[in-house]
Amino acid sequence: KAGVTQTPRYLIKTRGQQVTLSCSPISGHRSVSWYQQTPGQGLQFLFEYFSETQRNKGNFPGRFSGRQFSNSRSEMNVSTLELGDSALYLCASRFLREVFYEQYFGPGTRLTVT
Amino acid sequence: AQRVTQPEKLLSVFKGAPVELKCNYSYSGSPELFWYVQYSRQRLQLLLRHISRESIKGFTADLNKGETSFHLKKPFAQEEDSAMYYCALSDIYNQGGKLIFGQGTELSVKP
Numbered sequence: 279k280a281g282v283t284q285t286p287r288y289l290i291k292t293r294g295q296q297v298t299l300s301c302s303p304i305s306g307h308r309s310v311s312w313y314q315q316t317p318g319q320g321l322q323f324l325f326e327y328f329s330e331t332q333r334n335k336g337n338f339p340g341r342f343s344g345r346q347f348s349n350s351r352s353e354m355n356v357s358t359l360e361l362g363d364s365a366l367y368l369c370a371s372r373f374l375r376e377v378f379y380e381q382y383f384g385p386g387t388r389l390t391v392t
Numbered sequence: 393a394q395r396v397t398q399p400e401k402l403l404s405v406f407k408g409a410p411v412e413l414k415c416n417y418s419y420s421g422s423p424e425l426f427w428y429v430q431y432s433r434q435r436l437q438l439l440l441r442h443i444s445r446e447s448i449k450g451f452t453a454d455l456n457k458g459e460t461s462f463h464l465k466k467p468f469a470q471e472e473d474s475a476m477y478y479c480a481l482s483d484i485y486n487q488g489g490k491l492i493f494g495q496g497t498e499l500s501v502k503p
Binding site: 281309311313320321322323326328333334336368370372374379380381382383384385386 | 492
């Protein structure tokens with residue numbers, strides 16, 4: 279099976295702009311979670327989508343949003359970018375019918391805000 | 393508050409020495425504990441999980457509910473074990489898609 283893919287891999291944006299990141303889960307996986315990784319805060323949960331519905335949400339401002347499509351692909355959007363949004367954004371997918379669910383991570387999108 | 397604490401940012405050992413990476417957690421629900429590993433230039437991947445009680449690559453971890461700990465151990469470290477290790481927890485019943493991570497411990501195994 280192909281792994282989780284994320285596009286783009288690298289992105290440079292300016293403060294105030296908005297950005298959309300994409301995540302394609304492993305075939306058959308219907309749950310997609312997003313995480314932000316920074317040197318200071320570590321790995322922090324953003325949100326999870328399952329069957330096009332947001333199931334969980336982390337403690338991030340409303341500028342961070344996401345959605346999921348019927349083919350389970352997910353996008354996250356960050357509006358009005360701030361310098362502090364510079365981070366590695368990871369998505370992970372999982373197959374909910376497994377008893378021992380495992381999250382499979384993508385390679386990440388490195389976002390730099392200047 | 394939900395929290396995972398890994399007290400050591402860096403752990404350096406020699407090849408063949410025992411390794412213990414510490415993890416303590418604070419959670420009021422029904423936590424499931426995991427160890428994730430990230431090797432250099434590779435993606436984050438699951439190493440082991442408490443509920444399956446597996447031993448992966450010689451690593452084991454025991455959940456101590458009294459001490460709320462889930463330390464990762466290996467009796468003889470190998471150079472290929474050098475990586476970033478993250479302890480994480482999830483609520484198995486309610487929030488399985490949400491992982492709470494510790495800050496990570498970098499393990500360096502010297503020859």
